[in-house]
Amino acid sequence: MTQTFVHPYIPNTAPETRAAMLAAVDAASVDEFYADVPDGLRLDRPLDLPAPLVAEQDLARHVRGLLAKNRSTQERLSFLGAGTYNHYVPAVVDEVINRSEFLTAYAGEPYEDHGRFQALFQYQSLMAELLEMDVVNVPVYDGYQATATGLTMSGRLTGRSRILVASDVLPAKLSKVRDYVRAHVELVAVPTVDCTADVEAVRAALGADVAAVWIETPSATGAVEAAIREIADAAHAAGAVVVVGTDPIGYGVLATPASAGADIVTGDIQSLGIHQWFGGGHGGFIAVHDEPRFVMEMPSRLFGLATTDVEGEYGFGDVAYDRTSFAHREQGKEWVGTAAALWGIAAGVYLALMGPAGMADLGEVLLARTRYAQQRLAAIDGVRLADAAVHLREFAVELPIPAADAVAALRAQGIEPGVVIGERTLLVCVTEVISQSDIDRLAVALAAAVSPVVASAEEQIR
Known part of the structure; x- marks a missing residue:
């Protein structure tokens, strides 16, 4: 009789x-269940x-074989980007977030916090300074969710x-936000012009039913939106909110969306001290001004300073906890579950190391190298x-050959030249x-890949 093996820990x-x-x-x-x-x-x-x-050793060998590919x-x-970026991560960032009180701490309260609440408060403070906003949340899953929540x-x-x-929004982001x-x-x-927002078209589309104008900067192709102030003024005149999805990596040198009139600023912190890791660790931030009507609509946890029973001492705890789904449960405005708190601590360490001068230097380097590459x-x-x-960090080029062919040719030389976003783009x-x-x-490698096609075209012209 054949006996079926049942793993003792998976009885179902x-x-x-x-x-x-x-x-x-x-x-x-x-x-x-799947009907x-x-x-x-x-x-x-x-x-x-x-x-x-x-x-177990057989399983370990099997997994090592998969990872070796x-x-x-x-x-x-x-030269890959499109939402997950290869920025340098200082060694001290990994050292701090691998400490057991951070790495293994899923949830907790002030009496068992071990500094996690303080670390997240400091992350929020540093992000607020970088973004020129007042209130920043504990990170949610990723920038996609953060932008969807802002909307x-x-x-x-x-x-x-x-x-x-x-x-222009990354297709993957647009898809997830729409679903959310x-x-x-x-x-x-609203169709863009030259890969940036068409201000007149936005003005024409505004109406009494418009809740918000969503601006993405840098855009899906790395274009920096220069007309945020004009769009914000038009949106506010129509009673709409301005939500900006962004990457904070450039705000040591670029003017912030908040300074141009944005009401809600959202995005991903992967660029701030988090490795790509085959798809990246991601965390989403939501930033608003210190206005109760905005703060009380934020579903995420916020940490702030709190006084204690001992004079002169203070601690760190939840701010306006009663607005969250943890308090309201099924009556909550929006559900918030697991936070990407570890990545918030990583980004906090990164920003503390860089400081304002470091972020300014980084922004200038990114702008200069992007332009040189262009x-x-x-x-x-x-x-x-x-x-x-x-453009900041990313840009699109039109090729005389299929983009997939260019990728294949350069990949054979150990180069990942970019992400295919169109047949020849x-x-x-x-x-x-x-x-x-x-x-x-x-x-040099790209020139060699496209030169036969260019030479053939020139020969036909002659």
Whole structure:
């Protein structure tokens, strides 16, 4: 008789246990739980899994084999960006966040805090200074969620239901934000001009039903929006809120959205001391002015200074806890679950190390190297820049050959030249870890890849 092996810690795979669980919820089969999933999204075949591994060392060997297939951006020359960036992470950042009181602390209260609340308070303070805002949350899952929350906040604040999308947004971000907000507000795209917002088109689209104008800067292609003040003035005149999705990495040198009239500033902190890690550790920030109507719409946890029973002593605790879903439960305005608090501590350490002067130097380096890369690539016959906007870190180039072919050719030389965003369009990312000689190497390799096509075209013209 063949006996089925049942892992002692996964008992629901046993037929008897599964039957008991189905009976408890009055279901005839597991398929009933997936009735709402369209057939086109179902796998309808067994998962491609290896044969059962009965020993831990066998599992470890199998996983090492899978990981060995990966190549990190430290092993290859990488110009990949599009939401996850290869910035330098100082060694002390990893040292601090790997401390046990931070690394393993999922949740807690002041009496068992071990400094985590204080570290997050300091992160919030540093972010607020960088963004020229007053109130910043403990990080949520990622920048996508943070921006979606900022937009739903605008709907609640105004009682309106339409959001004007004024900038080019990364397709993945736009998809997630739309999925998050669709039950509350409608996203309406306003076509851009030269990869930046069309101010007149935004003005024309404003109306009494517009809750907010969503501006993304840098945009999906790294373009810096220069007309935030004009858009903000028009939006405010129409009673709408201005929500800006951004990356904080450039605000040591760029004017902040807050200084141009933004009401809610959101984004991701991955650039601030967090590795790419095959997709990145991400954390989303939401920043507002110190206005109760905005602060009380924030669903995320906030930490502030709190007095104690001992004169002269203070601690760190929740601010306006009664506005959160932790307090309201099912009556909450928006649910907030697990926070990306560890990444907030990482970003706090990074900002403390850099300081205002360091962030200014970094911003200048990013602007300069981005421009140098644009000039070097645009000098290649047949290659042109996709727009004339000012760019930070990323920019798009139009190629005379399919972008996928260019990627394949350069990848064979150990270069990841960028992300394909169109048939002949490549999104190139330059950070401070990319040197001038790295950019020159990319330019030489790309020129060699496109030269046969350019030469053929010139021959036909002759």
